[in-house]
Amino acid sequence: MLEIKNLHARVADEGTEILKGVDLTVKDGEVAAIMGPNGSGKSTLSYILAGRDDYEVTEGDILYNGESILEMDPAERAASGVFLAFQYPLEIPGVATMTFLKTAMNAQRKARGEAELMTPDFMRRVKAAAAELKIDAEMLKRPLNVGFSGGEKKRAEILQMALLEPKLCVMDETDSGLDIDALKIVADGVNALRSETRSFLVITHYQRLLDYIVPDTVHVLYKGRIIKSGDKDLALQLENEGYGQIIGEAA
Amino acid sequence: MSVTELRPRTPADTALVSLAEAAGSGEDARRAAIEALRREGLPHRRIEAWHYTDLRNLMGRRLGGNQLIEAVAAREFPQTGTVLAPLVAGSTVVDLDAPERASAPQGVTIAATDDLADWHESPNHLDRPVDTVRLVSAAFGARAATITVAGKAELAAPIELRGGIGAPSHSAVRVSVGDGATATFVERVEGGGSPAPSSAVSHLSIGDGAEVLWVIDQAKDEGAAHLGQLNVSVGANATFKLFLLNAGGQLVRQEVHAVTAGEGSEIIMRGVNLLEKDQHVDVTTTLRHTHPNTTATETFRNVLMGGHGVFQGMIKVSREAQKTDAKMACNTLLLSEDGDFSAKPELEIFADDVQCGHGATAGEINQDHLFYLMSRGIPAPQAKALLVKAFVDEMVEELEIDAALGEALTGKIDAWLEQSH
Ligand SMILES: Nc1ncnc2c1ncn2[C@@H]1O[C@H](COP(=O)(O)OP(=O)(O)OP(=O)(O)O)[C@@H](O)[C@H]1O
Ligand SMILES: [Mg+2]
Numbered sequence: 271m272l273e274i275k276n277l278h279a280r281v282a283d284e285g286t287e288i289l290k291g292v293d294l295t296v297k298d299g300e301v302a303a304i305m306g307p308n309g310s311g312k313s314t315l316s317y318i319l320a321g322r323d324d325y326e327v328t329e330g331d332i333l334y335n336g337e338s339i340l341e342m343d344p345a346e347r348a349a350s351g352v353f354l355a356f357q358y359p360l361e362i363p364g365v366a367t368m369t370f371l372k373t374a375m376n377a378q379r380k381a382r383g384e385a386e387l388m389t390p391d392f393m394r395r396v397k398a399a400a401a402e403l404k405i406d407a408e409m410l411k412r413p414l415n416v417g418f419s420g421g422e423k424k425r426a427e428i429l430q431m432a433l434l435e436p437k438l439c440v441m442d443e444t445d446s447g448l449d450i451d452a453l454k455i456v457a458d459g460v461n462a463l464r465s466e467t468r469s470f471l472v473i474t475h476y477q478r479l480l481d482y483i484v485p486d487t488v489h490v491l492y493k494g495r496i497i498k499s500g501d502k503d504l505a506l507q508l509e510n511e512g513y514g515q516i517i518g519e520a521a
Numbered sequence: 522m523s524v525t526e527l528r529p530r531t532p533a534d535t536a537l538v539s540l541a542e543a544a545g546s547g548e549d550a551r552r553a554a555i556e557a558l559r560r561e562g563l564p565h566r567r568i569e570a571w572h573y574t575d576l577r578n579l580m581g582r583r584l585g586g587n588q589l590i591e592a593v594a595a596r597e598f599p600q601t602g603t604v605l606a607p608l609v610a611g612s613t614v615v616d617l618d619a620p621e622r623a624s625a626p627q628g629v630t631i632a633a634t635d636d637l638a639d640w641h642e643s644p645n646h647l648d649r650p651v652d653t654v655r656l657v658s659a660a661f662g663a664r665a666a667t668i669t670v671a672g673k674a675e676l677a678a679p680i681e682l683r684g685g686i687g688a689p690s691h692s693a694v695r696v697s698v699g700d701g702a703t704a705t706f707v708e709r710v711e712g713g714g715s716p717a718p719s720s721a722v723s724h725l726s727i728g729d730g731a732e733v734l735w736v737i738d739q740a741k742d743e744g745a746a747h748l749g750q751l752n753v754s755v756g757a758n759a760t761f762k763l764f765l766l767n768a769g770g771q772l773v774r775q776e777v778h779a780v781t782a783g784e785g786s787e788i789i790m791r792g793v794n795l796l797e798k799d800q801h802v803d804v805t806t807t808l809r810h811t812h813p814n815t816t817a818t819e820t821f822r823n824v825l826m827g828g829h830g831v832f833q834g835m836i837k838v839s840r841e842a843q844k845t846d847a848k849m850a851c852n853t854l855l856l857s858e859d860g861d862f863s864a865k866p867e868l869e870i871f872a873d874d875v876q877c878g879h880g881a882t883a884g885e886i887n888q889d890h891l892f893y894l895m896s897r898g899i900p901a902p903q904a905k906a907l908l909v910k911a912f913v914d915e916m917v918e919e920l921e922i923d924a925a926l927g928e929a930l931t932g933k934i935d936a937w938l939e940q941s942h
Contacts, residue, residue: 364911
């Protein structure tokens with residue numbers, strides 16, 4: 271599914287290097303968790319996967335289903351199946367949530383050569399997915415994310431993910447801001463999407479999410495590099511011991 | 522004053538006077554206006570109210586040389602033959618050149634008068650002792666139609682005002698809305714591909730507790746010039762809502778001068794200016810708060826693919842107008858490096874217990890918003906279009922007006938956005 275090879279990246283306009291040789295492979299159907307201290311480059315990695323041009327890749331490559339995506343713009347990557355659930359979803363005043371959802375779904379369908387969704391079909395899908403995630407239909411009448419609470423924004427990200435049916439789901443701290451019940455609802459939603467042809471990159475600081483979404487692999491990103499990889503037990507170890515030990519070993 | 526006599530005449534000044542004379546002379550009032558126009562000439566950048574719209578210079582480019590001779594020789598300018606559908610179905614259409622032909626709905630009287638605009642009174646203190654827009658109106662002989670809406674009347678459909686669409690026309694109207702009445706007026710400003718300017722001068726007097734929505738839908742032809750002025754007085758506890766759309770013309774100045782006429786009045790002004798290459802569009806407003814407890818919000822959003830936009834907004838709060846709450850904003854989205862926008866918001870406050878503020882911003886499309894939309898698979902051009910539309914559609918939404926009228930306005934905006942991509 272995803273092969274990140276010796277990825278170096280820096281902030282485009284000021285040159286600070288943030289990723290310093292990331293190597294990571296995620297197989298089809300795999301759930302990979304990424305953990306790491308604040309500022310280690312997790313969100314940066316997720317933005318670069320989604321194609322944000324504030325960052326410049328200086329070395330290495332990102333292969334998605336065997337092909338480099340570095341030359342593709344964010345919309346092309348999305349249409350090919352890459353989805354990023356933002357750590358801080360943006361509020362976009364004036365853009366109605368429903369208009370946005372329909373435009374996005376149909377733009378992706380169009381890019382893939384599929385027929386556009388008609389309104390009744392679209393409405394049915396949105397209603398079903400919103401009910402699943404316990405999202406109030408009233409909320410979707412508002413402009414995109416405007417006035418949504420922190421937790422509502424995170425749930426809305428997962429709603430978008432469920433509707434767009436991506437192949438590679440990058441989730442950047444989706445658990446932060448969610449209450450305990452919401453965490454369970456979102457995790458159920460994610461688990462329902464798990465399949466042999468869909469992979470997940472789950473960025474989190476907490477073991478709690480990984481109790482619900484059990485990862486196949488766990489990776490520690492530190493100062494722009496993966497310094498340790500393991501299975502789900504690695505997350506448990508971090509929960510108990512913190513990062514100190516592992517950082518020490520890597521040094 | 523002797524200073525005015527020393528002002529040099531330019532070909533544009535002379536041309537405008539010749540055009541006014543060619544359009545017919547007549548009685549004393551008309552001749553006095555033509556004389557004043559000859560004496561005062563067109564305003565230029567050193568007149569503060571016209572600093573960003575140097576009419577003498579900008580008109581000079583239109584009225585110099587052959588174009589003028591042709592225009593004067595032709596005398597009558599070609600009418601475009603299109604029959605215009607009303608902006609909202611079911612509207613009462615009033616042709617301001619022949620107001621007596623309109624079929625007035627119940628509670629409304631419509632009549633023709635011989636009144637010319639009063640150019641001695643200057644609604645903008647930064648202008649000259651003569652008011653330029655009114656002077657042009659009077660010199661070209663625009664006679665005011667009068668429309669009276671009876672107290673408590675609730676008009677179901679808009680009254681659509683048209684001033685000789687298709688030719689450079691000069692129209693004037695005096696509207697008076699009685700206490701407690703509700704009415705919507707739509708001013709259609711269209712047509713006119715001649716070098717001479719058209720003008721529209723409106724006076725609106727809103728009675729106590731009445732609610733009036735006034736829409737100016739300016740979609741002049743590509744080469745047209747237009748001078749518009751709306752003067753409003755807002756009665757006690759009355760509401761005045763304005764929507765101004767500028768989506769056409771080559772040289773356009775629209776002035777709005779509003780004054781409170783009682784306590785508790787509310788002014789809500791929203792506007793959208795859409796500019797392309799070679800256009801010069803100026804919106805100049807003055808809000809005068811002269812009574813306690815009045816509120817005003819004024820927001821203009823501008824989208825520039827090119828051209829030069831101007832916003833001058835003045836809020837004046839007099840000493841007795843305590844508890845005035847007035848906000849003004851002008852936000853510009855620059856979609857091309859060729860466009861530029863001059864914003865000049867001003868506050869002049871003499872009361873001590875007020876809340877007033879203004880802000881002007883100009884920038885490009887928000888890159889974070891663009892990335893977010895694209896990350897959901899929406900291609901860049903479509904994502905940009907969504908963001909631009911959101912930026913301007915908010916102005917229509919914020920007015921909370923009738924759905925059919927709201928849709929008609931966003932439809933006009935959409936059409937512009939689509940065609941200018
Ligand atoms: N556009 C930018 N300009 C300057 N510095 C940046 C930029 N983007 C990221 N950085 C810096 O890069 C480092 C990594 O940031 P990043 O947001 O990727 O960390 P993170 O691992 O997601 O942290 P957290 O756990 O707090 O979310 C930080 O030091 C951050 O300040
Ligand atoms: Mg982060």
